[in-house]
Amino acid sequence: MTTFVIVGGGLAGAKAAETLRAEGFTGEIVLFGDESEVPYERPPLSKDYLLGKKPRESAYVHPAEWYAANSVDLRTGVSVAAIERPTHTVIVEPSAHGGASPPVSPPGGTQHYDKLLLATGAAPRRLDIPGEALDGVRTLRKLPDSDALRAEFTRGRRVVIVGSGWIGLETAAAASIAGCQVTVIEPQPTPLYYAIGPELGAVFTVLHQAHGVEFRFGETAAEFHGDAAGRVGSVLTSSGTVLPADVAIVAIGAGPNDGLARGAGLELSNGVVTDSALRTSDPDIYAAGDVACSFLPLLGTHVRVEHWSNALNGGPAAARSMLGQEVEYNRVPYFYTDQYDLGMECSGLPSPGAYDQVVYRGDRATLEFIAFWLAGGRLIAGMNVNVWDVTDDIQSLIRSNRTLDPSRLADPAIPLADV
Structure with missing residues (x-):
């Protein structure tokens, strides 16, 4: 029997397994996940689940019983230690994250594959500074991380966040909503500097400051200091400032x-x-998914995109490719966020240096607008903030690669499809 092995129990791996069955694959599917949980999506961990709005099960890609019902051999709590390419086998062992289900016997067992999908994701970067191993210094990547932060975010607690990317800002919003005192340390002049540039980063600065979040721009964390109980008690910044902290998030x-x-x-x-x-x-x-640096014909280069949509769509594309179908994975990168009353979708990759002009349609003051990033008159990215049902039009404009009239982009009386 033909055997397809998927390494990685996240969204990309689970959607690949689903697609293999939907496309009529009748062979064996073995899905290895190194966590004890069934595969789950990560956005709820910093959004609705962290905020206590949704139950744990809402993060699951499929109900637990789906895997057996679809003849997917899901092995949770199992790590793949090595790939033996000449023999088409992987070496497996119990994961450090929990007991294997079913148990791996003997440890160091092997599994044959005809085709193999790596959907191993990504891991939080560490600071490597004194005190990072203290209790209360957190990262956010897995369900237990979100569980820990939910318990930490109680009224009056002091939360220091190192970094103001999407995870940093979403956890800042959740902590602020819970009544915590929140301080964000960021070496760049705005949050989200490398993700969306300083112009739109400034919008998120004002948003968070309006909810009581303090930013310390131009600074980094130098040390975490412990209290008498061995937990983090403060954060020393590169400016020499000591910030009291009941919890710190890297x-x-x-x-x-x-x-x-x-x-x-x-x-x-x-x-x-x-x-x-x-x-x-x-x-x-x-x-x-997050581990893949794939050639994107739209951009003419290899890119690694960590956002949810890349796992959602990349897993199925890989599955079809494994089946021998003609596949060209060429989607416009897409991501979204929800912070306080702001909902946003962004298409494209508007990093600093990639654009020379930002055009706005709508009112930034009321947080109902669309931002367009242009390079040489061509649209490379668009972000709709509290404006909905325009993503398809924005992505069509990006794909067109046409030189656009900025005044028409800015005019709300002109439908985007007619720009």
């Missing part, structure tokens, strides 16, 4: 979990390199 981005691919000798460059069909340098191994 939110400085994530790096690809590419160690397995590295050990197997696959091509790497900021993740596992793939072509536009999500094939790695080994024709029987594929990669999708």
Whole structure:
């Protein structure tokens, strides 16, 4: 029997398994996840689940019983330790995150594959400064991390967040809503500097300041200091300021979990390199989601995109490619956030240096607007803030690669489809 193995029990891996069955694959599917949980999505961990608005099960990609019902051999609490490419096998062992289900026996067992998908995701970057191992110094990547922060976020507690990317700001919003005193340390002049540039970063500065969040721009964390109980008690910044802290969150981005691919000798460059069909340098191994640095024809280069939509769509694309279908994964990068009363969707990658003009449609003061990033008159990204049902039009304009008239982009009387 043909066996497809998926390494990684997150959204990309689970959606790949779902797609294999939907496309009529009748062979064996083995899905390894190193956590004890069934596969789950990560956005709720910093949004509705962290805020206590949704139950734990709302994060699950499928109900627990779905895997057996669809003949997917889900093995939770199991790590893949190595890939043996010449023999098409993987070496497995119990994970440090919990007992394997079913148990791995004997430890160091093997599993054959005909095709292999790496959907191993990413891991939070660490600071490597004194005190980072103290109790109360947190990161946010997994359900237990979100559980811990839910318990920490109680009224009056002092929360210091290192980094103001999406995770940093979403946890800042959740902590503020819970009544915590929140301080964010950020070396750049605005939050989200590398994600959306300083112009739109300033919008999020004002938003959070209106909810009592303090920013310390131009600073980094130098040390975490413990209290008498051995928990974090304060954070020393690069300016010499000591910030009292009952909990500290390190939110400085994530790096690809590419160690397995590295050990197997696959091509790497900021993740596992793939072509536009999500094939790695080994024709029987594929990669999708946060770990994959894939060629995107739309941009003409390889990119690694960590956002939810890339896992949601990349897993199914990889599955179809594994089945031998003609696949060109060429989606416009897309991400979203919810903070306080602000809801936002962004299409494209508007990092500093990629654009030369920002055009606005609507009212930034009331947080109902669309921002357009242009390079040489061509749209490279668009963000709709509390404005809905325009993502398809924005993405069509990006794909058109046309030179656009900024005045028409800014005019709300002109439908985006007619710009």
